[in-house]
Amino acid sequence: MAVFGLSLVSLGLLVAATPAFAAGGYGPGPRARGAAPISKSSAKYAVFAANDLGMHCFQRSYAGFMILPPANNMKVQVFRRGSEGASPVTSGISVEYAVNGNTYSAGKTDFWTYAASYGFPGLKPNVGITGNKLTGTMKYSAADKWWIATAIPVTPYDDQLVFNPLQTVRITVRSTSTGKVLATQPKVVIPVSDEQRCDYCHGPVNTAENILQAHDARSGTHLYGDLLTGVRHACSECHKDNALGAPGVAGVPSFSQAIHGFHADKMTMTSVSPSCYTCHPGAVTKCLRGRMAAAGFTCTDARCHGGMARVSDSQGPPTNREAWLQEPTCGGCHGAKYAENPGKLYRNSYLANGPEGMNGNKIMCESCHNSPHAEWASTMAVDNAEPLNLQGLATYIKTCKVCHGGETGSIHGGGGGG
Ligand code: HEC
Ligand code: HEC
Ligand code: HEC
Ligand code: HEC
Ligand code: HEC
Ligand code: HEC
Numbered sequence: 136m137a138v139f140g141l142s143l144v145s146l147g148l149l150v151a152a153t154p155a156f157a158a159g160g161y162g163p164g165p166r167a168r169g170a171a172p173i174s175k176s177s178a179k180y181a182v183f184a185a186n187d188l189g190m191h192c193f194q195r196s197y198a199g200f201m202i203l204p205p206a207n208n209m210k211v212q213v214f215r216r217g218s219e220g221a222s223p224v225t226s227g228i229s230v231e232y233a234v235n236g237n238t239y240s241a242g243k244t245d246f247w248t249y250a251a252s253y254g255f256p257g258l259k260p261n262v263g264i265t266g267n268k269l270t271g272t273m274k275y276s277a278a279d280k281w282w283i284a285t286a287i288p289v290t291p292y293d294d295q296l297v298f299n300p301l302q303t304v305r306i307t308v309r310s311t312s313t314g315k316v317l318a319t320q321p322k323v324v325i326p327v328s329d330e331q332r333c334d335y336c337h338g339p340v341n342t343a344e345n346i347l348q349a350h351d352a353r354s355g356t357h358l359y360g361d362l363l364t365g366v367r368h369a370c371s372e373c374h375k376d377n378a379l380g381a382p383g384v385a386g387v388p389s390f391s392q393a394i395h396g397f398h399a400d401k402m403t404m405t406s407v408s409p410s411c412y413t414c415h416p417g418a419v420t421k422c423l424r425g426r427m428a429a430a431g432f433t434c435t436d437a438r439c440h441g442g443m444a445r446v447s448d449s450q451g452p453p454t455n456r457e458a459w460l461q462e463p464t465c466g467g468c469h470g471a472k473y474a475e476n477p478g479k480l481y482r483n484s485y486l487a488n489g490p491e492g493m494n495g496n497k498i499m500c501e502s503c504h505n506s507p508h509a510e511w512a513s514t515m516a517v518d519n520a521e522p523l524n525l526q527g528l529a530t531y532i533k534t535c536k537v538c539h540g541g542e543t544g545s546i547h548g549g550g551g552g553g
Contacts, residue, residue: 178216178318179215179216179317179318180213180214180215180216180224180308180317180318181213181214181216181221181318181525181537181538182211182212182213182306182308182318182319182320183211183212183213183214183320183499183501183502183503183521183525183532184209184210184211184212184304184306184320184323184521185209185210185323185499185501185502185505185506186207186208186209186210186323186324186325186326186506186509187208187209187210187482187501187506188208188482188506188507188508189326189422189425189505189506189507189508189509190300190326190327190328190415190416190420190422190508190509191205191206191207191208191326191327191328192327192328192329192330192331192415192416193205193206193244193246193290193327193329193331194329194331195244195329195331196245196343197244197245197246197248197249197250197253197367198245198248198249198343198367199342199343199344199346199347199362199367200343200346200347200358200362200367200368200369200370201249201252201253201367201368201369201370201371202331202369202370202390203376203378203379204246204250204253204255204263204264204286204288205240205244205246205263205288205289205290205327206263206264206265206285206286206287206288207286207287207288207289207325207326207327208283208284208285208286208287209232209273209283209284209287209304209323209325210279210281210282210283210499210501211230211232211273211281211282211283211306211320212280212281212282212498212499212502213228213230213282213308213318214538216538216539217539220539221538221539223280223497224308225275225277225280226275227310227311227312228308228309228310228311228317229272229308229309229311230272230273230275230282230306230307230308231270231271231272231273231306231307231308231309232270232271232272232273232284232287232304232305232306232307233269233270233304233305233307234269234270234287234289234302234303234304234325235302235303235304235305235322236293236294236295237269237289237290237292237293237294237302238269238270238294239260239261239269239294240260240261240269240288240289240290241260241261243290243292243296244288244290244329246288247259247260247261249367252365252366252367253367253369254369261288262288263285263286263287263288264286264288265285265286267284267285267286267287267288268287268288269287269288269289271284271287272284279483280485280496280497280499281499287325289302289325289327290327290329291327291328291329291420300326300327300328300330300416300419300420301324301326301515301517301518302324302325302326302327303322303323303324303325303517303520304323304325305319305320305321305322305323306319306320306321306323307319320521320524321520321524322517322520322521322524323520323521324509324515324517324518324520326422326506326509328416328417328420328422329416330416330417330418330419330420331414331415331416331417332407332413332414332417332418333346333413333414335404335405335407335413336401336404336405336413337349343362344359344362347359347362369381370390371383371390372384373387374387374388374389374390374393375387375389375390376389376390376391376458376459377389377457377458377459377460378458378459388450389450389458390458391446391447391450391458391459392447392450392451392458393447394414395443395444395446395447396443396444396447396448398414398443399442399443399444399447402443409433409434409435410435410442410443411434411435411440411443415434422508423508424508424509424513424514424515424518425505425506425507425508425509425510425511425513425514425518426510426511426512426513426531427439427510428508428514429512429514438463438467438468439463440462440463460480461480462480462481462507464481465481465500472488472547473547475500476496481500481501481507482500482501482506482507484499484500485497485498485499485500486498486499486500486503486546486547488547489546489547490545490546493546502532503531503532503533503546504531504532505518505521505522505531510531511529511530511531511532512529512530512531516529525537533546
C-alpha cells in the first residue's frame with residue numbers, strides 16, 4: 136500500500152487542446168487597444184483565476200498500477216478596484232468553483248474502483264485525494280496570497296461524454312456576511328487529459344500487464360505477480376515523486392529520471408512529434424498552446440525542457456535537478472526584467488518589479504499571463520475568455536483599469552530582480 140504525503144502543491148502532467156475548439160466565440164484582439172470601453176470596469180471586483188500547470192494528465196485505467204491520481208489545481212486572486220489603487224481581498228468573501236457541464240467523474244475514470252489499493256482507503260466516488268469535488272469552496276492561503284482548490288478530480292469528459300481537454304470552471308465570489316454575489320469569472324480553463332499512450336509501444340491490449348511484466352523482467356520486481364493476487368502498486372512507492380510528495384526508496388531513481396531516461400532511446404518506435412506527446416497529452420490534446428507555441432517553440436527547445444535524455448540526466452550530477460520543482464523559466468529567454476522570483480517556479484512567482492507602489496509581491500504572474508504552456512494570448516480561444524472578459528482584449532493583462540483607475544505606465548516598471 137502506498138502512503139502519500141497529501142501536502143501536494145501540484146500534481147499533473149503537461150498539456151491540451153484540440154483544433155476543434157479553435158472555432159470558439161473568442162478571437163485574439165477583437166478590439167484595438169483602448170478603442171472600446173473596458174468591460175466590467177465599473178464593477179468593484181476583479182477576479183483572476185488560473186490553473187497551475189496548463190495541463191494535467193491521468194491514466195485511462197488504474198486497474199494495473201498508478202502513476203498519478205486525477206488531480207487538478209485552480210488558484211484565484213480577487214482585487215477590489217479603487218481610484219487610488221487595488222487591494223487584494225483576502226477575507227470576508229467566499230470563492231466558489233464549479234466545473235461547467237461536467238458534474239461527475241466516477242465512471243468517466245475507474246480511479247475510485249481502485250483508489251483504496253493506492254493508499255486512499257474510503258475515498259468516496261467523485262472526491263479527489265485532498266477532499267475536493269467538481270464544485271466547492273476554495274481556501275485562502277495567506278502564505279501564497281491566493282485562494283486555492285487542490286486535486287480537483289476533473290476528467291476531460293463532459294456530461295454528454297464528449298472529450299474536451301479544455302474543460303472550464305465558473306468562479307463565483309460572494310460576500311460571507313450577506314451571501315450576495317460580488318463578482319464572477321464564468322469561464323476559466325481547467326485543463327485535463329487522459330491521452331497517455333503507453334499502448335503505442337506496450338500493446339493495445341493488456342497494456343498495464345505488459346508494462347509490469349517488462350518491469351519485472353528488467354528490474355527484478357514482482358509487480359505483475361502481485362497484481363494477480365490483487366495487490367496494486369503506485370510507481371511512487373519506490374520511485375521518488377515530488378508531484379505526490381512521495382520520497383521513494385533510497386537508491387532507486389526518481390520516477391521522472393527512470394521513465395524519461397529509460398525511454399530516451401526508444402522513441403523512434405513511434406512517429407509522434409514531438410515525442411513527448413506519446414506519454415504527455417498529446418497529439419490530439421496539444422498541451423503546448425500558449426504565446427510561445429504560437430511563436431513556434433516546442434517542448435524540446437534547449438531553453439525549455441530539452442529532450443528526454445536531458446529531462447532525466449539533469450536530475451543527476453552536476454545539476455541534480457529536482458523533478459517538478461525545477462523547471463524552465465521565462466527569465467531564461469526574456470531576461471531579468473521579466474524573470475521569476477529568485478528560486479521560485481513561474482507558477483509560484485509574483486510581480487516584483489512593477490511601478491512604484493505595486494511592488495508588493497501581491498499579483499501572481501499567472502494572474503496576468505495565465506498558466507505555463509497556455510500563456511496569453513493562447514492559440515486556443517477558450518483560454519483567452521478570461522482576459523477578454525476582464526479587459527475586452529483576448530491577451531495578457533495589460534490594462535491598468537482592470538484593477539484600478541487612472542494610471543498609465545508600464546507594468547514591468549523597474550529593472551532587474553524579477
Ligand atoms: C515509444 C515506445 C514506448 C512508449 C510510448 C512507452 N514505452 Fe515503456 N518501454 C518501451 C520499450 C521498448 C521497453 C522495453 C520492453 C522490454 O524490454 O520488454 C519499455 C519498458 C518499460 C518499462 C520497464 C523498464 C525497466 O527497465 O524496468 C516500464 C516500467 C515502462 N516501459 C513503462 C511505460 C509507461 C508507464 C509508458 C507510458 C506512460 C510507456 N512505458 C511508454 C517503449 C515504450
Ligand atoms: C517495488 C518497487 C518498484 C515499483 C513499485 C516500481 N518500480 Fe520501477 N524500478 C524499481 C527498481 C528497483 C528499478 C531498477 C533501478 C536500477 O536499475 O537502478 C526500477 C526501474 C525502473 C525503470 C528503468 C529505469 C532505468 O533507467 O533502467 C523504469 C522505466 C521504471 N522502473 C518505471 C516504473 C513504473 C512506470 C512503475 C509503476 C508502474 C514502477 N517503475 C514501479 C522499483 C520499482
Ligand atoms: C515514456 C513516457 C514519457 C515520455 C515519452 C515523456 N514523458 Fe515526461 N513524464 C512521463 C511521466 C509518466 C511523468 C510523470 C512523472 C511523475 O509522476 O512524477 C512525466 C513527467 C514529466 C515532467 C515533470 C517532472 C520533471 O522531470 O520535472 C516533465 C518536465 C516532463 N515529463 C517532460 C517531458 C518532455 C519534455 C518530454 C519529451 C522530450 C517527455 N516528458 C516525454 C512520461 C513520459
Ligand atoms: C524559449 C524561450 C522563451 C521562453 C522560455 C519564454 N518565452 Fe515568452 N517569448 C519568447 C519569444 C521569442 C517571444 C516573441 C515571439 C514573437 O515575436 O512572436 C515571446 C513572447 C512573449 C510574450 C508576448 C510579448 C508581447 O508584448 O507581445 C509574452 C507575454 C511572453 N512571451 C511571456 C512569457 C512567459 C510568461 C514565459 C514563462 C512562462 C515565457 N514567455 C517564456 C520566448 C520565450
Ligand atoms: C499586473 C499584470 C502583470 C503581472 C502580475 C506580470 N506581468 Fe508580465 N507583462 C505584463 C505586461 C503588461 C507586459 C507587456 C508590457 C511590458 O513589457 O511591461 C508583460 C510582459 C511580460 C513578458 C514578455 C516580455 C517581452 O520580452 O516582451 C514576460 C516574459 C513576462 N511579462 C513575465 C512575467 C513574470 C515572470 C511575471 C511574474 C514574476 C509577470 N510577468 C507578472 C503584465 C504583468
Ligand atoms: C492585476 C491587477 C493590477 C493591474 C492590472 C495593475 N495594478 Fe497597480 N496595483 C495593483 C495592486 C494589488 C496594488 C497594490 C495595492 C496595495 O496593496 O497597496 C497596486 C498599486 C499600484 C500603485 C500604487 C497606488 C497606491 O496608491 O498605492 C500604482 C502607482 C500602480 N498600481 C500603477 C499601475 C499601473 C500604471 C498599471 C498599468 C500599467 C497597473 N497599476 C495595473 C494591482 C494592479
